Amino acid sequence: MTTTENVRSEEKFVPIQTRSERPSSFEPADFETPTGRxxxxKHSDLKRLAPLLVDEATENIGHDGIRYGVEAIDAAGVLVExxxxxxxxxxxxxTPEDLPAAIAWKQCSNALHIQIPEGKSIGEPLVARLEGLGADIHANAHIIVEALPGSQSTVVLHHTGSAAYAQNVEIIVRDGARLNFISVQDWEDDTVHASAHQARVDSDAYLKHMVVSFGGGAVRVNPSVRLHGTGSETEMYGLAFADSGQHMESQVFMFHEGENTTGNVLYKGALQGKGARYVWIGDVLIGEGANGTDSYEKNQNLVLTDGTRADSIPNLEIKNGNIEGAxxxxxxxxxxxxxxxxLRSRGIPEDEARRLVVVGFLMEIVQKIGIDEIETRIEALIQEELAAGASLAPAAKAGA
Structure with missing residues (x-):
């Protein structure tokens, strides 16, 4: 190849930097296999996520790859074929925006559809327990959570066991509905999990979206919320605790499309142990017609030991200057x-003081869940992670 041909070849690859310009398709063939460029x-663990990049017939909802136990949902009459x-x-x-999501769409023919009836208020959390039955099984799923107009409910996806799991979650909050959605990743350490959440919030509707990740080898949960209707509102919260060798990742997208929309994003991460990594990328787009937008996003990470890495990249794209704030x-x-x-001046030993600081830092997110059982479980997970840590000595560097 000549020098001119080399230059032309290099010019063909132009990275897409703006979140709103990324391509989407239902066809896996329309996406090239990621290279990391x-x-x-570029911040993902492609080596471990590789099984989820293969378009082949795999396990499906209701089959052996993932066992689905749905509590309280049947009794409430909200499962839809x-x-x-x-x-x-x-x-x-x-609409899939990357290869694992397109493969999951194609390979999963039947969806788990949870629909909250119009005007109904369900006080009891609707908990879908998803148990992976083997890290060597490539399982795919499509899950729909639909809150009909005027409804109020809380839906929890609780993941346990081992799996190689690609998952699409479609969330629709229709006019005047209020939905609390919580996804808990409590996997075994041999799990790889790539999940794409896409939500639309209609007029005068509210969505609280939470991602809590503790277990798994490589866990990538990317939520996207479109504030479509006038007066729509979302709060997006996230919590991740990465141990030695674990890779936790969330790429968050909040799109203000309608007028007078409100959005708040707060994600926190804690890292301990050699090779622990947490990636957070937050993109906010304020559209041309989004007059009166009020938007804010924040990420905070606490590094507990040396040898960890935290990547935190906030982005803000504004196409309308007539807003309340961003x-x-x-x-x-x-x-x-x-x-x-x-704390030490009050007679608290150093190790206990460090534990209290970490717990206090993370519990700000946990306490926003609003469900005692889940909050207690997550607090216990935090304590377990800290107890398992080899050292809580301050890191010499904050990470990259």
Missing amino acids: EVNW STGHEAAVRGEVF GHASATGRFDDEQLFY
Whole structure:
């Protein structure tokens, strides 16, 4: 190849930097296998996620790859049959934006569809327990959570066991509905999990979206919320605790499309042990017609030991200057020395003081769940992670 041909070859690859410009398709063939150069893959653990990049017939909802136990949902009468790719509602909001999501769409013919009846308020959390039955099984799923107008409910996806699992979650919050959605990743350490959440919030509707990740070898949960209707509102919260060798990742997208929409994003991460890594990328787009937008996003990471890495990348794209406000913030660091000094001056031993600082840092997110059982379980997971840590000595560096 000549020098001119080399230059032309290099010019063919132009990375897509703007979140709103990324391509989407239901066909896996329309996506090239990621190389790690792409902006949405360059921070990911592609080596471990590789099984989810293969388009082949795999296990499906209701088969051996993932065992689905749905608590409280049957009794509430909210399960809706969703057979085939052309089933009602499926695809109304969701369009795959990367290869694992397109493969999951293609290979999963039947969806789990949870529908909250119009005007109904369900006080009891609707918990779908998803248990992986083997890390050597490539399982795919499409899950629909639909809150009909005026309804109020909480839906929880609780993941356990081992799996190689690609998952699409489609969330629709119709006019005037209020939905709390929580996804808990409590996997075994041999699990790889790539999940794409896409949500639309209609007029005067509210969505609280939460991602809590503790277990798994490589866990990539990317939520996207489209504030479509006038007066729509979302709160997006995330919590991740990465141990030695674990890779936790969330690429968050909040799109203000309608007028007078409100959005708030707060994600926190904690890292301990050699090779622990947490990736957070937050993109906010304020559309041309989004007058009166009020938007804010923040990511905070606490580095507990040396040998970890935290990547925190906030982005803000504004196409309308007639807004109430927009901003973002990011911080990654070790323990607050002043907090430790205060606690130790009150007679609290150093190890206990460090534990209290970490728990206090993370519990700000946990307490926003609003469900005692789940909050208690997650607090216990935090304590377990800290107890399992080899050391809680302050890191010399805050990470990259």
